[in-house]
Amino acid sequence: MEFRLIDRIRERTAQGREDVRLGIGDDAAVVAPPAGQELAIAVDTMVEGVHFPHGTDPADIGWKVLAVNLSDLAAMGASPAWALLALTLPRQPVAQVQQFIDGFADGFTQLAQPHRLALIGGDTTSGPLSVSVAVHGFVPPGQALVRGGARAGDVVLVTGTLGDAAAGLRLLQSGARVTEDARAAYLIERLHRPTPRLQAGLALRGRATACIDVSDGLLADLGHICEASALGAELEASLLPRSPMLLGSFDDVASLNFALAGGDDYELCFTVPPSLVAEVQGDLARLGCGATRIGRMVEGAGVRVRDEQGQWLESNHRGWDHFA
Amino acid sequence: MEFRLIDRIRERTAQGREDVRLGIGDDAAVVAPPAGQELAIAVDTMVEGVHFPHGTDPADIGWKVLAVNLSDLAAMGASPAWALLALTLPRQPVAQVQQFIDGFADGFTQLAQPHRLALIGGDTTSGPLSVSVAVHGFVPPGQALVRGGARAGDVVLVTGTLGDAAAGLRLLQSGARVTEDARAAYLIERLHRPTPRLQAGLALRGRATACIDVSDGLLADLGHICEASALGAELEASLLPRSPMLLGSFDDVASLNFALAGGDDYELCFTVPPSLVAEVQGDLARLGCGATRIGRMVEGAGVRVRDEQGQWLESNHRGWDHFA
CATH class of the missing domain: 3.30.1330.10 (PurM-like, N-terminal domain)
Structure with missing residues (x-):
């Protein structure tokens, strides 16, 4: 057979x-x-x-x-x-x-x-x-984007939007009637039919100092860049790109958690020197996926996330929020 | 994890x-x-x-x-x-x-x-x-051994011995006490630890007209060569290389069936022009696995097997034998 x-x-x-x-x-x-x-x-x-x-x-x-x-x-x-x-x-x-x-x-x-x-x-x-x-x-020889090349001061960016796939999975698992909801359909489509950012990856050659795809969730995957580069990262929660469909379907705490810890997005998370950010953002905007700056690489270890008031978010049983 | x-x-x-x-x-x-x-x-x-x-x-x-x-x-x-x-x-x-x-x-x-x-x-x-x-x-470019290059008149050969792995599996499945039987241990080792014939494959470059590894059983795999080469093959049952361990553990009918239809041998079955047979056999003998001529490629389709009296064997519920 x-x-x-x-x-x-x-x-x-x-x-x-x-x-x-x-x-x-x-x-x-x-x-x-x-x-x-x-x-x-x-x-x-x-x-x-x-x-x-x-x-x-x-x-x-x-x-x-x-x-x-x-x-x-x-x-x-x-x-x-x-x-x-x-x-x-x-x-x-x-x-x-x-x-x-x-x-x-x-x-x-x-x-x-x-x-x-x-x-x-x-x-x-x-x-x-x-x-x-x-x-x-x-x-081309020597031009592969790796996880371990980030430098302190590099800007952290991500393509597209985060959290859609995890939100789609939550909707599927909830048993909610989603077939006639255009927002839900979008989120589930993002779960089932992720778009690999191949053109973006090519555009980052020679410019990104580190790159990874977001498969396990932003915190986990940026954590791999941190570990491989022997650095830490600081993110601004308010900067995380979230789609209108995600924000229209879930409240702020839930959508932030999907964006931080949800997997299956298959967006690229990467680091570039500050001098190249505008140029890279322009190129990725022309490719249709865009790229949002979400934080920067720092001396230290691990990924930390700050809210709009400058408070560090902490992980607890409800996910990531202000109340540790 | x-x-x-x-x-x-x-x-x-x-x-x-x-x-x-x-x-x-x-x-x-x-x-x-x-x-x-x-x-x-x-x-x-x-x-x-x-x-x-x-x-x-x-x-x-x-x-x-x-x-x-x-x-x-x-x-x-x-x-x-x-x-x-x-x-x-x-x-x-x-x-x-x-x-x-x-x-x-x-x-x-x-x-x-x-x-x-x-x-x-x-x-x-x-x-x-x-x-x-x-x-x-x-x-090297163009030198890969493929299934579809055999010509009518080419000799069919196989490395090593056939049927050992299938016999080992039969022993394992039978529940027989096999731990102290050296023959059984050999057959089971052949099942669990097959030897890929890499050196033999290299030696066949530029000389074998077709080659396949015996994973599904000789008849099935030589059948793939026949199909890809749009030819048939005729085998001599008496020429099929069977190990002393196989012959010492199973009777002639059973061991013949293992050799013809048992899988998991991972020997190479290949075809060479008659003029190259002696040279190829000499080289593969020096590599330790040897190569036995077991039949030849003919016009037609499918694999047929002849016994020592020149009768064609047929497949029935007991496997391959003289009594169709």
Whole structure:
């Protein structure tokens, strides 16, 4: 069955690339990397019941597992080229398997095609539903954006808006009737169909001193930049970019918590020297995602968040707020 | 937890390679492919309860999931360089997780180190136990061994011996007391710790017209060569290489069936023009695995097997034998 399944996926995801010498269907794929480029390679897995709820639309799964990986390439400043897929599916009637495969492949392809990403290899096995994708992208030698290059005084920025995906998940889990609410639909779309900031990542090459994608939540991910750069960061709560849809659906405390600690945004959080902020913001605005300055890197360790009165917020059982 | 786990894996699998610019610990790994080489890339997943029984030694899982992938590179004639790991582990007490990780990493490293394979990236998630590995190897342009190049009249050969792993699995599943039986121990070792035929794959470059690794069983895998080459194959049952340990543990019918249809051998099955057979056999004998001629490629389709009396064997409910 594996052979047929992977053929079906191949047909539905076909993407011609001259550098693919041999695609799906042999013991391995063969590709020709471009001369003088380095390869950025990332892998991410999504498991049913952990990363997406039972009953999630297969097309959303296909889109998201690729988006999560492309987001890693975006955070490195790499341009995508090839992907591998490891798909584990429960044993079920053939018609159901085909329906899943077709939906999955369609969602995957919708995101892959505009980026000319080719699916070059895959493995399908039976077992509890889980999807693992590895992606390969190109980056000029020494120009990959890393986590560890931030300097004290650098400005911290983030693309797009924060907290939408976590708010979408909360709405889904709440059992609220959301189908006719345009704001809720937007937030859930942000959860299921995140946009990897690939163009932004390319624009940051040579300018961002550190970069990461926000997958686990801003505090956690900026914390990785702090740790890798041996610095701390100070954020202004009032500066965190929150969408009108988020602010219209949740109160200030809840939306701030989604923006600080909610995961699955797949925006880029990065640091640039103060002298480059305006230029970078201009470029990212032209790319459509924008970039908001939210704080700065400081000597020390860890991420601290200040409210409008200059009070440090603290984490407690309700999340992050003024009352420790 | 993910961060710590992957750090633990990184420490235990450390392998210096100059072409790894950035290993585990950022959004993606960054590597510098060698100029003028193509990359062969393969991915394989192993799921608990499907590809290995519950309770399998983590070190055996670590070895085997890498072996299965390296075997794909061997079948392409590629030399291994880098690997990615996607590991899904059930939620359990930290001590158990660490014990699994340590064992897994040890088994993985035992096989990775002699091949100078570097683990450059990984993702750990919670969920039902499953392991997916992707490997990257180098091959000179146009020299990858493929499935589709066999010609009528080519000789079919196979490295090592066939059927051992399937026999080992049968022994494990039978509940037989096997711990003190050296033959059984050998067969089970072949199941848990297959040897990827990487050196043999390199030796076959430019000489084998088609090559595949025997993962699903000889008939199925040689069938892929037939299909891709638009040919058939005729095998001689008496020529199939079977180990003394296999022949000492199972009768002729059972051992023949393991050799024909048992999977998990990870030997190479390949085709060469008659004029090159002796030379290739000599080289592979020097590499330690040897290569046995088992049949030839013919016009037609599918794989047929002949017994010593020249009768075609047929498949029935007992497997392959003389009585259709």
